[in-house]
Amino acid sequence: MTPAAKADAAGQATPAPARFDAIVVGGGPAGLSAAYTLAAGGASVVVIERGDWPGSKNVMGGLVFSQPTSQVVPDFWKEAPLERPVTRREMWLTTGDSVLKAAYESTDFGAEPYNSFSVFRSRFDKWLAAQASAKGAVIITETLVEDLLWDGGKVIGVRTGRPDGDLEADVVILAEGVNPFLAEKAGMSQGVKAEAIAVAVKEVLALPKEKLEDRFSLGTDTGAAFEVVGEITGGIPGTGFIYTNRDTISIGVGVILKDMVDRAGAAYSLLERFKAQPQVRRLIDGAGRREYAAHLIPEGGYRSMPSLYGDGVLVAGDAAGMVNAVFSEGANLALLSGKMAAETVLQARGSGDYSRRTLGRYGDLVGRSIIMKDLKTFEGMTSLFSSHKHFFSLYPQLASAAVKEMLTVDSLTKADKMHLITKLARSQMPTRRLIKDLWDGWRAFS
């Protein structure tokens, strides 16, 4: 099917040209941001999405951050399908029976321009695609891109799974997600290493709105997001998360794939363990399962990034490993990188030169942006967590034991308790080890 025929079938008025300025592979945050920006800039662009609609294959925790999103679509919160603005963030350290919590709450986060929203990718991305479409982008769905088309060393289009499914363009933007099949084939990506990738599973659980707001101490227009570290991941580096939606709860666990496999572990078993944590069980009690999802997160950061550009080709979003694992950010970086890829293409379009040299501007833009700067800051984190697995078990345990001791009233004096805690910490973690951990942690950040 030709793109024009497909566009007609979808009832779109835009007459699709036989050849596009740009082809975007993948209808996720990176691809749709690129398409929106390109179309708004007057370029002809087609998004090729393998699912029935952009979003139908997409999974995220997940939060959408307001500032980077409004850089692509200003004031998106007025129309986009959002769940709740996140006004409270909580960090939980768990042991088997207890939780040590740190929380931050802000009324500012509940008012324009907001900070973040809980969303469902499937709905949000469908909406974002409609915005790109309104700007003139053509969206082709149910179509898998199977290969790139080459002319010598230059990418000149894509081969799709449809009959007569070749499509040509001046440039192809690979926004294909965490499994970068095409970028791998093109030799731009070495694939993702199991040490640097997290496997996450998530459930969407339904709870009547009033009950949810009551349990989570929320108003009608506020929401909460929880990040949970400790015994729930069974000593495997990783975290649990809970996000409140309008009348559902997103709950999941993400762990480093390699460490999970080394122990023949299973992500869904960790999620069951998380859901059984007494303090979590209370929150989700009676909530019926609406969906189960699994997704990978490229957490390798700066050290795992592929080549971002080549002759006639750019890579953006998860396909380029743009995830800040420490702060659970990814979709924001995907949006920004898609926009930068589009801006680079718009500029190349002026000169008609889509060579590696010209497209290298994308590398400069990303390099100077918050994307690369943040990824550089946390460069060593993934390997640090992998080599210091006790960060996820021993420290939460010690912190929890210390607080429990201080709060338990018995015949011991507070001085005795302090002494006991110090002794416990020393026995589990010799001073030399502690100093080394601090040093390693410091080095990973700087």
Next chain:
Amino acid sequence: MNDRLPYDDRDWTPPKHDVTAQLGVVKFKPDDTAHLEIKDEQVCRERCRRKFCTHSCPAQVYRWEEEEKSISIAFEGCLECGTCRNGGCPYDNITMRYPRGGFGVQYRFG
């Protein structure tokens, strides 16, 4: 086949949890052709003791059939995450492609 991984030190045991109920609420549009494939069945049979994929796959697509001494693949219930191609099989013995366009998992929430 004695080049076994050091942590492949125990025989297979079935997964502790079953995800049938989880998959029951997920919408799938199954293709009639498989997009997942074991590269070399001998590796599963003789080299891999723990049958890691039967645990690592979040959709329990891979099951060890003790009688047949082989892995069966319920690709219709694949969540398309890519665990199996990124270390979920530490012997790198699984080929994963995406299902054809318009087939496979269809997330309503995502």
